[in-house]
Amino acid sequence: MTKYSQGISDWLHNQNVEAEFLSFEQSVHSVEEAVSVSGHPVESITKSIVMLTMEGDLVIAMVPAINRVSTERVRKLLELDERPRIATAQEVEQHIGQQIGGNSPFNAANAKILIDPKLLEKDWILTGGGDARHLVKISTRELKRVIVYTEARVRK
Numbered sequence: 803m804t805k806y807s808q809g810i811s812d813w814l815h816n817q818n819v820e821a822e823f824l825s826f827e828q829s830v831h832s833v834e835e836a837v838s839v840s841g842h843p844v845e846s847i848t849k850s851i852v853m854l855t856m857e858g859d860l861v862i863a864m865v866p867a868i869n870r871v872s873t874e875r876v877r878k879l880l881e882l883d884e885r886p887r888i889a890t891a892q893e894v895e896q897h898i899g900q901q902i903g904g905n906s907p908f909n910a911a912n913a914k915i916l917i918d919p920k921l922l923e924k925d926w927i928l929t930g931g932g933d934a935r936h937l938v939k940i941s942t943r944e945l946k947r948v949i950v951y952t953e954a955r956v957r958k
Contacts, residue, residue: 806932809899813909814938819948821940823931831903831934833867840928840937844868848921848929850905852894852913853886860897860913861886862905864929866920869957876916879954899932906930906938907949915951922946922953 803811803825811823830836837844847867853876854860861880863871873885880886891902898910906929907915921927926941 803936804901804933806895806899806901806904807936808932810904810906810908810930810932810936810938817948819908819940820944821938824928824937824939825931826935826937829903829934830937836867836928836937842928842939846924846926846928848927850907850930852889852898852900852905854889854893854897855880855882855886856884860889860910861916862898862907862910862913863916863918863956864907864921865918865957869918869920871956872958875954875956875958879916879952879956880914900930901933904930904933904936906932907945907951908938915949916954916956917945917949917951918955918957919953920955920957 828839851863851871877885928937931937
């Protein structure tokens with residue numbers, strides 16, 4: 803376990819979150835890898851895209867893995883003058899202590915979390931576990947309980 807996945811695991815434990823922290827020998831960095839290695843359908847897998855506004859505010863948009871995030875929808879929703887930009891790997895590590903490919907809304911108290919309603923239609927989802935070899939399986943009911951978020955269509 804890396805410091806990134808350990809941070810997520812510790813946060814889940816400390817917050818008494820009912821979720822499964824899944825570890826894999828192979829990478830689950832990409833959607834294709836997550837489907838192949840985890841054995842779960844693509845419909846249950848999410849992407850958590852970390853962005854920064856021009857003012858330096860952190861935004862995490864969660865969408866179904868088969869979709870892309872619309873930075874224009876995020877801009878309109880947050881009433882920004884300009885679209886937020888995708889954070890670099892270094893910025894993701896600095897701001898939320900996670901690696902690209904393992905992003906999740908967990909342990910990201912300084913971020914504005916946006917969750918696409920398509921995700922909340924599911925009974926459960928898989929999201930990043932902090933690095934490329936870990937995922938978190940969580941019910942959407944539990945996700946809504948433990949994350950402060952705004953529900954909004956942010957997928958393209």
